Amino acid sequence: xxxxxxxxxxxxxxxxxxxxxxxxxxxxxxxxxxxxxxxxxxxxxxxxxxxxxxxxxxxxxxxxxxxxxxxxxxxxxxxxxxxxxxxxxxxxxxxxxxxxxxxxxxxxxxxxxxxxxxxxxxxxxxxxxxxxxxxxxxxxxxxxxxxxxxxxxxxxxxxxxxxxxxxxxxxxxxxxxxxxxxxxxxxxxxxxxxxxxxxxxxxxxxxxxx
Amino acid sequence: xxxxxxxxxxxxxxxxxxxxxxxxxxxxxxxxxxxxxxxxxxxxxxxxxxxxxxxxxxxxxxxxxxxxxxxxxxxxxxxxxxxxxxxxxxxxxxxxxxxxxxxxxxxxxxxxxxxxxxxxxxxxxxxxxxxxxxxxxxxxxxxxxxxxxxxxxxxxxxxxxxxxxxxxxxxxxxxxxxxxxxxxxxxxxxxxxxxxxxxxxxxxxxxxxxxxxxxxxxxxxxxxxxxxxxxxxxxxxxxxxxxxxxxxxxxxxxxxxxxxxxxxxxxxxxxxxxxxxxxxxxxxxxxxx
Numbered sequence: 115x116x117x118x119x120x121x122x123x124x125x126x127x128x129x130x131x132x133x134x135x136x137x138x139x140x141x142x143x144x145x146x147x148x149x150x151x152x153x154x155x156x157x158x159x160x161x162x163x164x165x166x167x168x169x170x171x172x173x174x175x176x177x178x179x180x181x182x183x184x185x186x187x188x189x190x191x192x193x194x195x196x197x198x199x200x201x202x203x204x205x206x207x208x209x210x211x212x213x214x215x216x217x218x219x220x221x222x223x224x225x226x227x228x229x230x231x232x233x234x235x236x237x238x239x240x241x242x243x244x245x246x247x248x249x250x251x252x253x254x255x256x257x258x259x260x261x262x263x264x265x266x267x268x269x270x271x272x273x274x275x276x277x278x279x280x281x282x283x284x285x286x287x288x289x290x291x292x293x294x295x296x297x298x299x300x301x302x303x304x305x306x307x308x309x310x311x312x313x314x315x316x317x318x319x320x321x322x323x324x
Numbered sequence: 325x326x327x328x329x330x331x332x333x334x335x336x337x338x339x340x341x342x343x344x345x346x347x348x349x350x351x352x353x354x355x356x357x358x359x360x361x362x363x364x365x366x367x368x369x370x371x372x373x374x375x376x377x378x379x380x381x382x383x384x385x386x387x388x389x390x391x392x393x394x395x396x397x398x399x400x401x402x403x404x405x406x407x408x409x410x411x412x413x414x415x416x417x418x419x420x421x422x423x424x425x426x427x428x429x430x431x432x433x434x435x436x437x438x439x440x441x442x443x444x445x446x447x448x449x450x451x452x453x454x455x456x457x458x459x460x461x462x463x464x465x466x467x468x469x470x471x472x473x474x475x476x477x478x479x480x481x482x483x484x485x486x487x488x489x490x491x492x493x494x495x496x497x498x499x500x501x502x503x504x505x506x507x508x509x510x511x512x513x514x515x516x517x518x519x520x521x522x523x524x525x526x527x528x529x530x531x532x533x534x535x536x537x538x539x540x541x542x543x544x545x546x547x548x549x550x551x552x553x554x555x556x557x558x559x560x561x562x563x564x565x566x567x568x569x570x571x572x573x574x575x576x577x578x579x580x581x582x583x584x585x586x587x588x589x590x591x592x593x594x595x596x597x598x599x600x601x602x603x604x605x606x607x608x609x610x611x612x613x
Contacts, residue, residue, distance in 0.1 A: 152532055181379065181388070182379070182388070183379045183380060183384060183385040183388055183389075184379065184380055185380060185385060186385055186388070186389055189389070190388075190389075190392060193392055193393070193396055194396075196396075197396040197399060197400060200400055200403075201399075201400070201403050204403055204404060204407045204411065205407065207407070207411040207414065208407040208410035208411040208414065209410070211411070211414035211415075211417075211418065215418070218528070218529065219529075272533075295533050298532050298533040299531075299532060299533050300532070
């Protein structure tokens with residue numbers, strides 16, 4: 115047990131969540147982050163899907179990493195990711211149809227998500243299955259929580275709801291408050307992400323100075 | 325038992341015997357500099373053997389690729405077969421809920437939809453553009469309902485015959501192009517085949533907050549209610565979606581719906597879709613059977 119949660123492994127797990135966050139620091143996977151965050155629910159499902167897919171593709175690639183012919187390694191990685199993505203998309207269609215309609219092409223586009231390919235090539239090809247699993251899960255979660263934050267802000271300000279439930283009471287609307295239609299546009303997601311990255315960097319800079 | 329091997333760490337000389345020599349015969353290093361060379365265990369041997377295969381050879385690469393593809397293909401086929409009934413049911417329920425929305429039956433629970441649909445829709449008929457019936461569609465979900473959008477041709481037109489509150493309604497599916505992607509919808513007519521009873525539109529990828537409002541904004545769909553489909557002399561389709569304030573020659577207020585601000589191109593798409601699709605039904609709409 116102690117080996118499974120050694121200091122290095124904790125480091126592997128915590129760095130993508132904060133100091134090496136795929137969105138905030140590496141600025142990867144932005145396209146889908148802009149597209150699916152207009153509401154909270156799709157953002158959560160998208161984040162979870164990416165987490166599951168990065169974790170398991172990392173494990174699979176890590177298990178077979180020594181047998182992969184070097185010349186076709188990218189193709190093999192893609193095949194593994196594509197298979198997992200297709201399975202996840204079929205599962206969503208079967209058990210969460212409404213969300214899968216909202217996510218539309220973006221579930222399929224997880225295949226081309228730079229976070230996945232980056233982790234497979236940079237981590238899973240060189241590390242054991244357990245470390246790779248941690249790394250994949252942490253990167254997925256690092257991506258997911260940024261999506262959830264952006265999705266929550268956009269849905270709250272854009273339509274006054276969270277996950278479909280009205281949060282801002284009618285009384286506030288009667289006083290003249292209006293939903294900000296800009297928030298539902300992808301452009302606002304970019305601005306919000308910019309603000310998030312700004313806050314994230316400022317916070318970490320302060321910590322480093324201390 | 326074979327003799328043990330000891331290797332000099334300084335010069336690499338290998339001594340065979342039961343113990344390390346007191347001094348290395350080559351470099352004079354003391355016994356402490358010798359390390360016993362352990363024979364590789366079975367596991368290590370197999371690992372070495374694996375490494376022995378040249379993973380870069382063409383044959384290995386081709387075989388590896390084929391094996392991976394076969395495994396993945398099998399896996400996907402199995403999953404697809406297992407999940408197909410469930411996801412097809414979802415697609416069917418979704419389509420039914422859209423048809424019901426065109427009949428102003430919105431916001432139903434998923435579990436109610438199948439029953440409500442069976443209650444309301446009497447037949448999913450297939451007709452020709454000359455209004456002759458190809459398939460009465462009395463066995464439900466088999467005829468028009470099972471038809472894909474791309475199969476709709478002038479000789480193969482789906483129409484749903486429904487009964488709402490004892491009155492006959494006709495639901496006509498609409499298919500067209502929006503700004504970015506496909507748009508579609510359903511429009512229901514009263515039994516005079518001229519007055520709109522309700523409408524529903526959906527889209528595959530219109531701009532969120534603008535074009536996407538053809539689906540989200542019920543007010544846009546509700547303004548179709550009680551509009552007239554045909555011109556007064558019943559020679560053409562009059563129903564149109566036009567920008568507020570834009571003058572159109574010969575278009576009466578009875579057939580005019582307002583476009584959504586900021587979604588002009590999508591609404592033009594809706595306009596074309598409604599007109600093009602309804603035109604195919606002209607003979608049906610003007611005949612009084």
